[in-house]
Amino acid sequence: MTCDITLFVNPTAGRGRGAHATQPAARALREAGFGVRTVLGLDAEDALRRAREAVAAGTGALIAVGGDGMTSLALQAVAGTDTPLGVVAVGTGNDFAQATGLPVRDPVAAAHRIAASLKEDGGRPVDLGRVGDTWFGTVLASGFDSRVNDRGNRMRWPTGRFRYDVAMVAELAALRPIPYRIRLDDGPEREVEATLIAVGNGSSYGGGMRICGDARLDDGLFDITVVGPCSRATLLRVFPRVYRGTHLSHPKVTTHRVASVTLSAEGLTGYADGEPLGPLPLTARTVPGAVRVLGVR
Numbered sequence: 001m002t003c004d005i006t007l008f009v010n011p012t013a014g015r016g017r018g019a020h021a022t023q024p025a026a027r028a029l030r031e032a033g034f035g036v037r038t039v040l041g042l043d044a045e046d047a048l049r050r051a052r053e054a055v056a057a058g059t060g061a062l063i064a065v066g067g068d069g070m071t072s073l074a075l076q077a078v079a080g081t082d083t084p085l086g087v088v089a090v091g092t093g094n095d096f097a098q099a100t101g102l103p104v105r106d107p108v109a110a111a112h113r114i115a116a117s118l119k120e121d122g123g124r125p126v127d128l129g130r131v132g133d134t135w136f137g138t139v140l141a142s143g144f145d146s147r148v149n150d151r152g153n154r155m156r157w158p159t160g161r162f163r164y165d166v167a168m169v170a171e172l173a174a175l176r177p178i179p180y181r182i183r184l185d186d187g188p189e190r191e192v193e194a195t196l197i198a199v200g201n202g203s204s205y206g207g208g209m210r211i212c213g214d215a216r217l218d219d220g221l222f223d224i225t226v227v228g229p230c231s232r233a234t235l236l237r238v239f240p241r242v243y244r245g246t247h248l249s250h251p252k253v254t255t256h257r258v259a260s261v262t263l264s265a266e267g268l269t270g271y272a273d274g275e276p277l278g279p280l281p282l283t284a285r286t287v288p289g290a291v292r293v294l295g296v297r
Contacts, residue, residue, distance in 0.1 A: 003033065003034050003035050003060065004034070004035040004036075004037065004059060004060055005029065005034050005035070005036055005037075005059055005060045005061040005062075005063060005086075005118070006036075006037055006038070006039055006051070006054040006059040006061070006062050006063065007022060007025065007026060007029075007036060007037070007038045007039065007063045007065055007088075008039050008047070008051050008054075008062050008063060008064050008065065008070065008073070008074050008077075009022050009038055009039065009040055009065040009066065009070075010047075010065065010066030010067070010069065010070040010091075020090075021065055021088055021090040021107035022038065022065055022107075024107050024108050024111070025063070025065060025088045025107040025108065025110065025111040026038070026111075028107075028108050028111035028112055028115065029063075029111050029114065029115055032111075032112070032115035032116075032119075033115075034060070034115065034118070037054075037059075039051055039054055044073060047073060048073055048076055048077060051073070051074060051076075051077035052076075052077045054077075055077050055078060055081055055083045059083060060083075060084075060118065061083065061084045061085070061086050061114070061118060061123075061294060062074050062077055062078050062083055062084075062085055062086070063085075063086035063087070063088060063114060063294075064085065064086070064087050064088065065088040065090065065107070066088075066089075066090060066091050067089065067090070067091015067092055067093050067094055068091060068093045068094060068095055068096055068137075068138065068273050068274055069091065069273070069274060069275060070091065071085075071087055071089075071096045071097070071137065071273070072096075072135075072136065072137065072272070072273035072274070072275055074087075075128065075135045075136070075137055075273075075291060076134070076135055078291055079128055079130075079135040079287075079290045079291050080287075080290055080291075084117075084118070084122060084123035084291075084292040084293065084294050085123070085291050085292065085293050085294065086110075086114040086117075086118075086293075086294040086295065087100070087102050087110065087293070087294075087295075088107050088110040088111065088114075089102060089103070089104045089105065089110065090104075090105050090107060092207060093205075093206060093207035093208075093274060094207070095138045095139075095202060095203075095204045095205055095206070095207065095208065096137045096138050096202060096273070098204060098208065099137075099138065099202035099203055099204065099215075099217055100126065100217065100293055100295075100296045101296060101297055102293075102295055102296065103295075110295070113294070113295030114294045114295050116295070117294040117295045117296075118294060122292060122294075123292030123293050123294045123295075123296070124218075124292060124293055124296040125218070125288075125289035125290075125291070125292055126217045126218065126289070126290070126291055126292070126293045126296065127201055127217050127218060127219070127220055127286055127287065127288050127289065127290060128201060128286075128287050128290035128291055129199065129201040129222065129272065129284050129285070129286055129287070130284065130285050130286075130287050130290075131270070131272065131277055131282050131283065131284045131285075134272065134277060135287075135290065135291075136201060136272035136273045136284075137201060137202055137217075137273060138200070138201060138202035138203075138204065138205050138272075138273050139198050139199065139200045139201070139202060139204070139205040139211060139212060139272070139273070140198065140199035140200075140201075140270055140271070140272040140277070140282070140284055141196070141198055141199075141205060141211075141270070141271045141272075142196065142197050142198070142199075142263055142265070142268050142269075142270050142271075142280060142282075143178055143180075143194060143195055143196025143197055143198075143227075143265075143268065144171060144175065144178075144195050144196045144227075144235075145196050145198070145205075145206075145211075145271075146196075146268060146269050146270060146271050147171050147268070147269075148164060148167045148168050148171050149164075149167075149269070149271050149274075149276070150269055151167040151170055151171060152164040152166075152167035153276075155167060172232050172235070172236075173232075175195070175231075175232050175235065177193040177194065177195065177228075177229035178193065178194055178195070178196075178265055178268065179191065179192075179193055179265065179266075180192050180193070180194055180197060180263060180264065180265045181262075181263075181264040181265070181281075182197065182226075182261065182262070182263055182264075183261065183262040184224070184256055184258045184260075184261055185258045185259055185260055185261075189262070189264075192226065192228075193228065193229050194226050194227060194228055194229065195227040195228065195229060195230055195235065195252075196225075196226075196227050197224065197225070197226050197227075197263060198211045198212055198224070198225045199212075199222050199224055199261055199263075199284050200212025200215035200222060200223040200224070200225065201215065201217065201222060201286065202215055202217055203215040203216075203223075203245070205273075205274065206274070208243055209242045209243060210242060210243060210244065210245035211225050211242055211247075212224075212225050212255075213244075213245025213246075213247075213248055214245070214248065214255070220259065220286055220288040221257045221258060221259055221286060222257070222258055222259070222260075222261060222284065222286055223255060223256075223257055224255060224256040224257070224258060224261055225248070225253060225254075225255055226253065226254045226255070226256070227247075227252060227253055228252045228253070228254070229252075230252045234252065238250050238252070238253075259285065259286050260283065260284065260285040260286070261283070261284055262281060262282070262283040262284075263280050263281060263282055263283075263284075264280055264281035265280045265281075267279075268280045270282045272284075
């Protein structure tokens with residue numbers, strides 16, 4: 001194990017919490033005996049290039065400081081390598097940290113957990129999903145939720161999370177079943193109508209919505225949640241249950257547990273870890289133990 005590690009920082013995460021978290025996290029890691037360097041970037045592409053350079057140069061760990069977006073970017077640099085991932089979760093959405101039981105919005109506690117893991121176990125292997133060359137740690141979303149993201153990303157006003165509330169109201173007004181074609185593992189392609197289909201490596205997305213509430217990061221399988229055609233009234237009644245994961249027992253919801261899935265539908269974008277993947281069709285596969293995550297208990 002090298003004593004030099006890299007902080008991979010999004011200073012704007014969590015309305016500036018990323019910038020404020022960097023110094024105390026770095027201080028705690030240095031006090032634990034590690035040399036710490038910080039990687040920023042002019043944009044996501046430049047930041048990822050710099051992170052990959054740090055991994056190629058042999059950094060002892062890549063520590064993502066931010067939210068799920070920054071963790072997702074870090075995964076692209078470390079997945080499939082011997083470099084472990086640390087997460088200092090201070091973003092607006094911290095679903096990957098929640099799924100792995102890591103401290104949230106406590107950079108010093110996160111740094112202490114990372115330092116202890118580097119010295120003791122080198123991190124715990126965690127599964128990831130993969131679509132083409134892109135890795136994801138939490139959920140691949142498609143359908144109503146991805147349309148809300150599409151609309152929200154097009155809107156210039158309002159700003160912040162309220163923009164997505166407005167986008168959700170607009171998509172509810174346009175709600176209609178989506179004709180999907182779905183293939184589970186090596187089974188036959190089937191046609192289904194659904195409101196959304198979510199592919200869960202982890203259990204939650206969107207800052208705690210447990211859409212795939214029974215998903216585990218160490219079983220080598222996805223949990224697939226299919227929400228069938230439903231009215232606006234039904235969707236609004238069921239939606240609050242997503243935060244507890246109790247929506248899975250609703251008669252409009254079916255689940256599957258598979259190692260790979262192919263989704264096809266016209267006019268839909270897939271989002272993984274909250275980031276756009278591109279239009280369907282998409283094929284996602286699980287990769288068991290694709291990354292070692294520091295501090296997981």
